[in-house]
Amino acid sequence: TPKTSASCSPAPESPLSSAEESVNGLAGDPLASQSSSLKPPSEDPSGGESQPGTPLPLPGHSGLSIQEMVAMSPELDTYAITKKVKEVLTDNNLGQRLFGETILGLTQGSVSDLLARPKPWHKLSLKGREPFVRMQLWLQDPHSVEKLMDMKRLEKKAYMKRRLSSLSDSHSVDGGLVGVDYVQGSQSPGQQHLKKPRVVLGPEEKEALKKAYQQKPYPSPKTIEELASQLNLKTSTVINWFHNYRSRIRRELFIEEIQAAGGLGPGSDGGSPSLRGSKSGEGDSCDGTESEGTVETRQGLGIGLEDHRGACKDHDMEAESEAGGSNNSPAQIDCTTSGLAGPGSSCGQGGLGLFSLTEATSSSHASSTNIPASGPARNPRDNNLRKKKAANLNNIIHRLEKAASKEDPSEWEF
DNA sequence: TGAAAGTCAATATC
DNA sequence: GATATTGACTTTCA
Numbered sequence: 209t210p211k212t213s214a215s216c217s218p219a220p221e222s223p224l225s226s227a228e229e230s231v232n233g234l235a236g237d238p239l240a241s242q243s244s245s246l247k248p249p250s251e252d253p254s255g256g257e258s259q260p261g262t263p264l265p266l267p268g269h270s271g272l273s274i275q276e277m278v279a280m281s282p283e284l285d286t287y288a289i290t291k292k293v294k295e296v297l298t299d300n301n302l303g304q305r306l307f308g309e310t311i312l313g314l315t316q317g318s319v320s321d322l323l324a325r326p327k328p329w330h331k332l333s334l335k336g337r338e339p340f341v342r343m344q345l346w347l348q349d350p351h352s353v354e355k356l357m358d359m360k361r362l363e364k365k366a367y368m369k370r371r372l373s374s375l376s377d378s379h380s381v382d383g384g385l386v387g388v389d390y391v392q393g394s395q396s397p398g399q400q401h402l403k404k405p406r407v408v409l410g411p412e413e414k415e416a417l418k419k420a421y422q423q424k425p426y427p428s429p430k431t432i433e434e435l436a437s438q439l440n441l442k443t444s445t446v447i448n449w450f451h452n453y454r455s456r457i458r459r460e461l462f463i464e465e466i467q468a469a470g471g472l473g474p475g476s477d478g479g480s481p482s483l484r485g486s487k488s489g490e491g492d493s494c495d496g497t498e499s500e501g502t503v504e505t506r507q508g509l510g511i512g513l514e515d516h517r518g519a520c521k522d523h524d525m526e527a528e529s530e531a532g533g534s535n536n537s538p539a540q541i542d543c544t545t546s547g548l549a550g551p552g553s554s555c556g557q558g559g560l561g562l563f564s565l566t567e568a569t570s571s572s573h574a575s576s577t578n579i580p581a582s583g584p585a586r587n588p589r590d591n592n593l594r595k596k597k598a599a600n601l602n603n604i605i606h607r608l609e610k611a612a613s614k615e616d617p618s619e620w621e622f
Numbered sequence: 623t624g625a626a627a628g629t630c631a632a633t634a635t636c
Numbered sequence: 637g638a639t640a641t642t643g644a645c646t647t648t649c650a
Contacts, residue, residue: 303638318629320640333627333648406632407643426625448644455626456642 278337281344286326289343294323300353302360310359311346312339325459409449413439417449425454 272280297307308319322339329337346352409417420427420435427435427450436443 304640305638314628315630316639317631317641320638321629321642324640327627331627335648336628403632404644408633409643445643449642451625452643455628458626 274338274341275334278334278341281337281341283329284337284340284344286329286332286340289340289347290323290326292347293343296347296353300357302353302356306356306360306363310356311352312342314339325463327459328462331462407441407445409441409445413441417446417453421450421453425450 293307296302297304303316304319304323305316308314308316312319312322314322326340327336329340332340349355416439417435420431424431427446432443432446432450435441436446439446
């Protein structure tokens, strides 16, 4: 459910409001209403491909709340789910915003992020799993697309209506503030708040922070202070940056690892060792290999940044967002780990289930399932490279973990 | 209590 | 206009 966001709540008349309405409270949860139709879909909006398997318990039928469903859910293949969702949305010209607000109770940016960089199931908290369960349910609903289309139409209608009325108002009312969206928190004009301007870090600052990160993924307060003053940033900005970067790097690494693992999905075997070593998957370092074109040495920071370790290029974080789980992101649901996927479940029901996810596991399945057109296999050299990287990563991660247990960063050994 | 996870929402980019 | 990125913030967890 949409969180009670700190400062801003959506304007009542913002599009979110309709979404909130439908997402809030699972009584009115779209999923609950979908659930009545949760059954092997009779139609496939995206064209007769594999269909959801691993059926989830039906909240409507079972009286389960979404949280309960999440808790009981078998391991889902987050990559396959997001891939499928993207596909359906694209095919039907449905936007992330509408989908997010209506189905997931999330904002567009969150949806984009989620779809592009899904975390493996085993790394998600219960809360983090919720959107995936919602997506799964949505995919299982044969009328999901229609419903969203309807919603889209309704929104458009409402928008037109608002526009019309604001137009006519602006004719009759002097001042013309009517109809203006006070987006965040629906403030009245008198309350025009003093919004904190968003900090936008320049490339140099980012570069410097990345280098500092390579030195110390967990900088000491002193280092943070130094960085902040040298870069002329607030310490909180530096702290936030490190938090965000660590977290985002980690997600990239998950994806890299999965790809490097040559198609072993996050779900397989209850999480492949390399993945499940989750802790081990939590490397906060770059890969430690000599990467092509490392970041140039930046001068003047005065914090002893070295460049000998091979930098985490932007590439690591930014250039591979396509990794969003399309290509080699296979992964089969591990039915054996599922308390729900009993003998009658779709596990092993060849082809019925989207989440049997045969799609990427073997080329022999390619013809009958959904091999992504968008997912050209990487060449073998890349794969080798990735495997190497993964191995290196694990090594580094291990050391990082050791290092992390030492309080004094100076004791960290790299 | 600090780090991670999760998310929002402003802004950039396509 | 839709999507991607990312700084900031809240919640969760160990």
